[in-house]
Amino acid sequence: MPENLNIKSYETPVKPSWCPGCGNHAIWVALRQALVKMKIKPWEVAFTFGIGCNSNGANFIKGYILHALHGRPLPCAEAIRWTNHKLKAVIAIGGDGDSFGIGLSHFIHACRRNVDVLYLTHDNQIYGLTTGQTSPTSVKGFKSKSTPFGNIEEPINPLALALSNGASFVARGFAGETEHLTSLIINGIKHRGFALIDVFQPCITFNHLNTFAWFRERVYKLEETNYQPTNKKLAWQKSLELGHKIPLGLFYQERKATYFDELPQLKKEALVEKSLKNINLNKALEEYQ
Ligand SMILES: Cc1ncc(C[n+]2csc(CCOP(=O)(O)OP(=O)(O)O)c2C)c(N)n1
Structure with missing residues (x-):
């Protein structure tokens, strides 16, 4: 570990295998930049990944x-937080398939529990790793291997879903705006409670609709308007703005009790710090017989 923490401090010997130009590269940079800025060392942070191109980041x-x-x-990240709520950051990472398809119920429960986890969703509106099928966030009409005549389903709106289920930090980033994403990640880590940052991440190989150019034409930053992220009704309205203009930034933040604030047993120490000395395991096991 070099004396000075820098983005190389989080590198492993494995080089990213993502396609050249994939949005994952920029998110990977933003994530490490945020950790460096917050002086969080690799042994002070836990990451959990699902399965997908984005989640191959587990190796990088x-x-x-x-x-x-x-x-x-997400459930794995929550378990890590339950075991050691004193870790400086617990970050769950998944694709739109992971988060809003197969893992959707975990997402909803994490929102309502307000567990102190940052969820970074790499939202490329397609299944990348399995070579380009329509995902739960693909727009209606989207053509792919699995919907050659166009998607007939409405897409899930991750931000509206998070807001309607009690998430206390709801934001959207874009892989084409690395500095902006870095600052969102810093605020997401600092936030006490569940934080969603849904990141638009073009898949240059399989998604030829939602390209970097497509997003650049539409995205604008809420921070550059007079928007205040404290009003849930306004946040809801903004979350539905997905036409010619698409907002990026922090939509909503609310300070409220986290899951751990509700558990007095964990006030004094984290579960991992509790001594096993006075625990009679045999007696405990007998109770289950
Ligand atoms: C239980 C299970 N079902 C299906 C798969 C096949 N599978 C692997 S990755 C994936 C989707 C990946 O898409 P996404 O989560 O959006 O991530 P991306 O590859 O686009 O980054 C699927 C369906 C699997 N690995 N496990």
Whole structure:
């Protein structure tokens, strides 16, 4: 570990295998930049990943890593938080398939529990790793291998879903705006409670609709308007703005009790710090017989 923490401090010997130009590269940079700025060392952060191109990032970043099953990065991150709520950051990472398809119910429960986890969703509106099928966030009419005549379903709106289920930090980033994304990640880590940052991440190989150019024509930053992220009704309206103009930034933040604030047993120490000295395991096991 070099004296000065820098983005190389989080690198592993494995080089990213993402396609050249994939949005994942920029998110990977923003994530490490945020950790450096916050002086969080690799042994002070835990990452959980699902299955997908984005989640191959498990091999490319240094920290405590769990490469989970498809759709399961969030419950694993919650378990890590429950065990050690004193870790400086617990970050779950998944694709739109992981987060809003197979793992959707975990997402809703994490929102309402307000567990102190940052969820970074790499939203490329397609299944990348399985070579280009329509995902839950693909727009209606979207043509892909699995919907050659156009998608007939409405897309899930991750931000509206998070807002309607009690998430206390709801934001959207874009892989084409790395500095902006870095600052969102910093604020997401600082936030006490569940934080969603849904990141638009063009898949240059399989999604030829939602390209970098497509997003650039539409995105604008809420911070550059007089928007205040404290009003849920306004946040809801903004979350539905997905036409010619698409907002990026922090839509909503609310300070409220986290899951751990509600558990007095964890006030004094984290579960991992509790002594096993006075626990009679045999007696405990007998109770289950
Ligand atoms: C239980 C299970 N079902 C299906 C799969 C096949 N599978 C692997 S990745 C994936 C989707 C990946 O898409 P996404 O989560 O959006 O990530 P991306 O590859 O686009 O980054 C699927 C369906 C699997 N690995 N496990």
